[in-house]
Amino acid sequence: MSPSPVPANTHRVTRPPGALVIDIAGVTKLYKMGAEIIHALRGVSLEIRRNEYLAIMGPSGSGKSTLMNMLGCLDTPTDGRYMFNGKNVAHMEDDELADIRNREIGFVFQTFNLLPRSTALANVELPLIYAGLPAHARRERAAQTLHDVGLGERMLHKPNELSGGQRQRVAIARALVNSPSIILADEPTGNLDSKTGVEIMALFEQLYEDGNTIIVVTHEEDIARHARRIVRLRDGLIESDAPAV
Amino acid sequence: MKRLIYELSESVRIAFAQIRANKLRSALTALGVIIGIVAVTLMGTAISGIDTGFQNSLNMLGDDILYVQKWPWHDVEDWWNYVGRPPITPELATPLNAIIAQTPNSLLEIAVPVAGRGTTAKFNENKVSNVITFGTSADYSRILNVEIQEGRLFNETEDASGRRVCVLGYDIAEALFQGRSALGQQVLLNDQPFLVIGVLAKQGSFLGLMSFDNQAVVPLEAFRKSFGTRRGAELRVKMKDKNKLEEAREELIGAMRRVRAQLPGERDNFSINEQGAIKAQLDPIKSAIAMAGLFITGLSLFVGAIGIMNITFVSVKERTKEIGTRKALGARRRTILLQFLVEAVSICLIGGVVGLLLTYGMVLGVGAAFPSFPADFSIGLVFLSVAVSVVVGIVSGFAPAWGASRLDPVVALRYE
Incomplete structure (x- = not known):
């Protein structure tokens, strides 16, 4: 992603931050790798509010992935506090975390992670299935969301019949479909060519302006620059937390 | 849910x-x-x-029939205790039936003597070997558990006079007459002429070993004249209620001991057999x-x-x-x-x-x-x-x- 892809930088909108969504204080995470103990996070504190567009950056080994897993409620901290929308998720059971992920978090993965044998529509319906929505309601909502990301015409195509950019749009629709509190994107343009990457980042910009809260995890400055706030990690600690310029 | x-x-x-x-x-x-x-x-x-x-x-053996025989149907180790028993003769049926008739509320209905022997049946050129010929009384109809397909069983007069009449099992009639009616024909059993007066319905084989459709039934007197009764016979005793098998068996043992005039303490010199024993x-x-x-x-x-x-x-x-x-x-x-x-x-x-x-x-x-x-x-x-x-x-x-x-x-x- 070499040349800066965002001419929008100059006249972009910044929405006023809303209520506190994520409140992390003094979070640590230890891994045991055989006899060795790895301190992936050494005491991280972070507040993320509604309507924020945040980038989390850091070189590999900085604890970036661990923090993302924690924010996404895929993992729980070894120690520290994690409040999500006022609920303490630090000590939740697997199934409670699954419900939080289902309702509150929309994941966008670097490798899209679509079910290969299912249509775009069926893929987008998936979170609604886990939410227990009846078939007709979820079909309607999934179709509407696909339409919103510009894939209304390709709903019944399977992933291998779609381009990379289209696949990532399906994945974004899937993340949006349950109206989550945050969208959590992990290197969302990592598997895309730069032109498509620009399109996807433009979509994120639009989603942000529509009122979504977005967290992008990346190691690319060009991608991070799209966000309004950049958090940098190094060695399991927050190195800096500042508005994007 | x-x-x-x-x-x-x-x-x-x-x-x-x-x-x-x-x-x-x-x-x-x-x-x-x-x-x-x-x-x-x-x-x-x-x-x-x-x-x-x-x-x-x-069920072909009859679930309401007790068999009075010299040997039990189960294997015996002490065969010497059995071999010396007096043979069961057809004549025993008469005193046994008299006792049954005298017993109030008897669980037994009737005893029918049956003597049997393997022989060959012939009609013109057709021949069936290993035919089991039973000599019995007219009371056989009361213990018969198969339909008579055609004709009838012999009556008491034919029984008493020892007329040479016979009722053929289904397979024999088929083999000898091949679809034509057997009634009124003369067949040779053990080279003695018998008039066919009836044919039994098909029953099938017993455990796949021996066929019940391979039998011929003749009056006991006629059997005696043609085959002799040296080999002894058996008594088939019909129960009134097959659910009271043990009581009926006890009664029959008592009655047989009286017929045989056995002393108290003496071992039974006959066996009471029934299908349950085989089972x-x-x-x-x-x-x-x-x-x-x-x-x-x-x-x-x-x-x-x-x-x-x-x-x-x-x-x-x-x-x-x-x-x-x-x-x-x-x-x-x-x-x-x-x-x-x-x-x-x-x-x-x-x-x-x-x-x-x-x-x-x-x-x-x-x-x-x-x-x-x-x-x-x-x-x-x-x-x-x-x-x-x-x-x-x-x-x-x-x-x-x-x-x-x-x-x-x-x-x-x-x-x-």
């Missing part, structure tokens, strides 16, 4: 999509179950068929064969189950990343568990149903080819094998499905 049904129906949908996507693999896995189910149900069919045939055979003797053998048969065929079902377990493990491994994604999107443990369990059970059920259909076809085929083989395809067998298929699916799918449900989403998502 509603939630569970919803998840189940979604799991079924996912499972069938998965099976469709991996047609060959699913078919091969199901084949293992098909073979297992076919083996087990065929064995079950054969066992229950043999059982039915066995019961039919026993009691053969039942353990029968169930041992059934157990062994089901166990051995059950092994093939076990192999099928291992196939299911194997393929479910492979499926879980292959879809580790998918499991991670599903968990990230909010799938709970139970949802993942159900998904793989339903997939395993579905393959088993498909295998079970196909196996059942195959078995049904084979049973029909065998039935058409060998009408005498008592194959028995029951509705119970259908439910049983469907239940077995489901259980096999659950048991063999559980370990891999459990493993899938416990996967750490972080680890699963990183899996390539």
